[in-house]
Amino acid sequence: MARPKILVVGAGFAGVECMRRLERRLGPAEAELTLVTPFSYQLYLPLLPHVAAGVLTPQSVAVSLRRSQRYRTRIIPGGAIGVDLKSKVCVIRDITDKIINERFDHIVLTPGSITRTFDIPGLAEHARGMKTLAEAAYIRDHVISQLDLADASQDEAERRSRLQFIVVGGGYAGTETAAYLQTLTCNAVKRYPRLDPSLIKWHLIDIAPKLMPELGERLGRNAQELLERRGIEISLGVSVARADDEEVTLTDGRVLPTRTLIWTAGVAASPLIGTLGAETAKGRLVVTPEMNVPGHEGVFALGDAAAVPDLAKGEDGAICPPTAQHAMRQGKAVADNVIAQLRGQPMQPYVHKDLGLVVDLGGSDAVSRPLGVELRGLPAQVVARGYHWSALRTGVAKTRVLTNWALNAVAGDDFVRTGFLSRRPATLRDFEYTNAYLTPEELAEHVAKATAAQVG
């Protein structure tokens, strides 16, 4: 008898935890496991600001998918561009652009999220995100190149604009990015004796009235004061009105000459979710507490892409925030539910009480709120780095990260610009492949043609 086919889409926090658990708990004869992912690694996203700042190498946060004793999954290198729930077919574009129609009996959707944008003139062309390894590497090179170009320029206005940097988004991703990159430029400028350090200006902007409200009133204020003491100008209740090649206009009327706009103003579920034609809540796929898509047996979704009910919160309609903390645990829970469904056993709802937040601002600067305890300074930094370090999946990744942290603390950075991505288009769309997906109509047509060809 043919083995049931389980297809996992996405190899992030949720997908990898799910896949590893399926490999461990299902016998090879019980199911055929397939994973579709554009990359051969799991990206440890919370440490991306460390990569952008050169504290960690890109390899340290790219955890191999094949380094596991129980690894036996078939991995399709590519991205899912549409899922037809009726015919149970996932349409995949592989890394050579070949289209593959992958049939499944059970599907676990974990494609994560993309950078959320708004209809602001110039944003699509000029904003850079912090969601992929390529974006982090690109931003690092871009920031260093601004120092190189400002150093070489004889034009005072050009120098000023190249040395002014804007980060939009006062959540933990944007705050950590601004903090780490400001440290980078602060340290790097010592190697540019012709540059006036006082010209370097970092702005952190958010439309909300507070930075990282999930930290609570006091810790959020601590983080803000700490960054302001380091010279980062924080503007709250403000957003971007338009972005141009050489300046950014804010909604409060200020026009900032700059060549750098880093956009981390929230996330939106992967566009793959829109191809399903199923119910969504704020763009995330609606699922039951068991992470099953209602009305579609064998279809599961979780992580940033799904609106998983947050039962631990005890509030009606609460959904889990898009964090790695939830995604990893949901990955394990969904694997158990897929296995339960295969074996005709009852599925279990997902329940996890949030453990809190850690925010690493570089050096010994940090604020953390583990299990409701407020920490700042070195203790907060130990908790932040300790948490991330222990969450890395393989021993090799742990060793790489620890060695890199130690090396950086002792020897610092050489601020080398690699130039690898300098000629590449650098928009959010290019890095996050947001236009790769089929529309529901294109998907229906594609599946109909594929079915007709099979019958014929």
Ligand SMILES: Cc1cc2nc3c(=O)[nH]c(=O)nc-3n(C[C@H](O)[C@H](O)[C@H](O)COP(=O)(O)OP(=O)(O)OC[C@H]3O[C@@H](n4cnc5c(N)ncnc54)[C@H](O)[C@@H]3O)c2cc1C
């Ligand atoms: C800078 C930054 C800092 C953060 N810090 C923290 C933190 O401190 N703590 C915390 O809990 N969370 C943090 N987060 C959030 C956390 O990283 C996400 O919530 C988490 O990654 C979500 O897990 P996921 O599995 O849903 O998605 P991801 O981990 O993003 O994985 C999605 C996977 O799907 C793949 N994929 C995408 N589209 C397709 C497709 N069409 N077909 C196939 N594969 C696809 C991607 O390549 C990726 O491998 C941070 C995020 C960022 C960006």
